[in-house]
Amino acid sequence: MSAAIEILGLEKSFILHLRAGTRLGVLRGLNLTVEAGECLVLRGASGAGKSTVLRCIYGNYRPDAGRIFVRMGAGIVDMAAAKPREILALRRMALGYVSQFLRVVPRVPAIALVMEPALERGATEAEARERAAALLFRLNIPPKLWDLPPATFSGGEQQRINIARGLVGQQPILLLDEPTASLDAENRAAVIELLREARGRGATVVGVFHDREVRDAVATRTIDLAAEKAA
Amino acid sequence: MIELPLLRVTGLAKTFGRLRACHGVNFELFPGEVLGIVGESGSGKTTLLRCLAAELEPDEGSVEFRNVEGELEDVHRMSEARRRFLQRTQWGIVHQNPRDGLRMRVSAGGNVGERLMAAGERHYGRIRAEAVAWLDCVELDPVRIDDLPLLFSGGMQQRLQIARILVSRPRLVFLDEPTGGLDVSVQARLLDMLRRLARDLDLAAVIVTHDLGVARLLTDRLMVMRRGEVVEEGLTDQVLDDPHDAYTQLLVASVIA
Numbered sequence: 001m002s003a004a005i006e007i008l009g010l011e012k013s014f015i016l017h018l019r020a021g022t023r024l025g026v027l028r029g030l031n032l033t034v035e036a037g038e039c040l041v042l043r044g045a046s047g048a049g050k051s052t053v054l055r056c057i058y059g060n061y062r063p064d065a066g067r068i069f070v071r072m073g074a075g076i077v078d079m080a081a082a083k084p085r086e087i088l089a090l091r092r093m094a095l096g097y098v099s100q101f102l103r104v105v106p107r108v109p110a111i112a113l114v115m116e117p118a119l120e121r122g123a124t125e126a127e128a129r130e131r132a133a134a135l136l137f138r139l140n141i142p143p144k145l146w147d148l149p150p151a152t153f154s155g156g157e158q159q160r161i162n163i164a165r166g167l168v169g170q171q172p173i174l175l176l177d178e179p180t181a182s183l184d185a186e187n188r189a190a191v192i193e194l195l196r197e198a199r200g201r202g203a204t205v206v207g208v209f210h211d212r213e214v215r216d217a218v219a220t221r222t223i224d225l226a227a228e229k230a231a
Numbered sequence: 232m233i234e235l236p237l238l239r240v241t242g243l244a245k246t247f248g249r250l251r252a253c254h255g256v257n258f259e260l261f262p263g264e265v266l267g268i269v270g271e272s273g274s275g276k277t278t279l280l281r282c283l284a285a286e287l288e289p290d291e292g293s294v295e296f297r298n299v300e301g302e303l304e305d306v307h308r309m310s311e312a313r314r315r316f317l318q319r320t321q322w323g324i325v326h327q328n329p330r331d332g333l334r335m336r337v338s339a340g341g342n343v344g345e346r347l348m349a350a351g352e353r354h355y356g357r358i359r360a361e362a363v364a365w366l367d368c369v370e371l372d373p374v375r376i377d378d379l380p381l382l383f384s385g386g387m388q389q390r391l392q393i394a395r396i397l398v399s400r401p402r403l404v405f406l407d408e409p410t411g412g413l414d415v416s417v418q419a420r421l422l423d424m425l426r427r428l429a430r431d432l433d434l435a436a437v438i439v440t441h442d443l444g445v446a447r448l449l450t451d452r453l454m455v456m457r458r459g460e461v462v463e464e465g466l467t468d469q470v471l472d473d474p475h476d477a478y479t480q481l482l483v484a485s486v487i488a
Binding site: 014015016017018055059060061062084085087088103104105106107108119120 | 261264415416419420422423426430447448451452465466468469472473475476477480481484
């Protein structure tokens with residue numbers, strides 16, 4: 001496999017036991033290949049399963065059927081069959097993920113939160129701090145906020161902390177779930193620039209961007225999940 | 232990944248009279264891994280933890296711990312002396328109520344130093360220096376080293392209990408509702424400290440909690456218990472974001488966010 005990610009026959013539904021066992025089928029037999037170095041943007045109406053695809057790749061959702069091959073260094077891991085420890089190792093080494101929410105231990109300073117993924121990948125304290133500071137600076141977080149916990153930050157600032165956390169580990173694959181949803185034009189531009197740089201060092205990006213400006217700026221390929229479903 | 236599990240639990244069961252407190256529990260825990268056990272009160276979480284920590288003998292099944300020589304030893308089939316030695320040096324239990332884990336009429340420094348002495352250290356200066364270092368590590372002011380834990384707040388007692396356990400460099404720690412009766416601000420600090428310690432010391436831990444927020448932030452893997460059985464397990468974020476079992480869905484849906 002030369003691709004960074006190869007998805008075969010992915011099926012995912014949700015059974016809502018609290019709603020009399022209602023079954024929501026979201027993905028049915030999805031096939032998708034993402035070549036190394038491309039920036040694939042997932043499109044589709046709300047509920048089409050864009051976030052579900054990202055979460056399945058990240059190992060956050062457990063698929064009903066199918067395979068999700070993810071390249072890690074010289075090896076390949078099937079996310080759909082991997083054990084919890086393998087998933088954690090794969091995330092650490094190969095997958096950066098930016099979700100729509102910032103979920104962190106309260107009262108921890110923003111810069112420490114951003115350093116964390118780098119430390120987990122084995123960076124020294126000094127390296128992690130340097131990388132975190134560079135990202136926070138690029139994302140226009142004023143240095144006077146760096147030592148404060150982000151709970152009191154604005155929505156846009158929290159989202160930028162989240163983006164910095166996703167990028168600081170410099171994993172070869174980045175999964176981005178609407179990272180620019182609550183950002184103003186200046187910060188969108190900063191994110192676009194950071195994503196271009198990540199691709200410049202060879203990173204593969206799979207993302208959901210509602211913002212047309214960002215999408216047009218970063219996408220090398222776009223697929224429509226609704227059309228994939230119909231096909 | 233040829234790393235071997237530190238703890239291997241097979242077919243564990245414990246009954247109290249006619250009550251099945253826990254049964255059919257199987258799992259492996261690896262070095263550096265943090266496992267959470269969640270479920271409502273009475274679901275068997277604490278019973279399971281006590282069986283794992285060799286505080287309570289199970290009726291069936293085994294709990295095997297990998298010793299420093301790399302061999303698995305059944306903690307319920309070893310001699311009492313061996314078990315006590317391992318409890319003092321290789322693993323530690325952080326009780327929900329710090330009073331159960333501390334000696335309240337011995338100074339803070341004495342509480343920390345005691346485990347070092349139990350592990351064979353005899354040099355007073357070194358013991359005191361280590362105690363100071365660990366008090367500092369859990370963010371207790373070392374000037375309080377000679378105070379009795381009775382005079383500490385609940386959060387301070389909890390941190391002292393953790394220092395007392397960690398001073399002997401255990402490879403495995405059991406925590407029973409570690410943030411239980413603490414106020415929210417202290418909880419957050421304790422959570423951050425536990426995360427850092429697990430990462431920096433490559434510590435494995437089993438944490439019983441009913442707080443899904445704590446579980447999300449602190450654990451790698453989660454087991455959901457109900458009526459003594461594990462109804463669902465997986466990576467913590469999988470279990471909380473994509474719960475399959477009806478009871479887990481109820482738990483997740485009931486969180487006040």
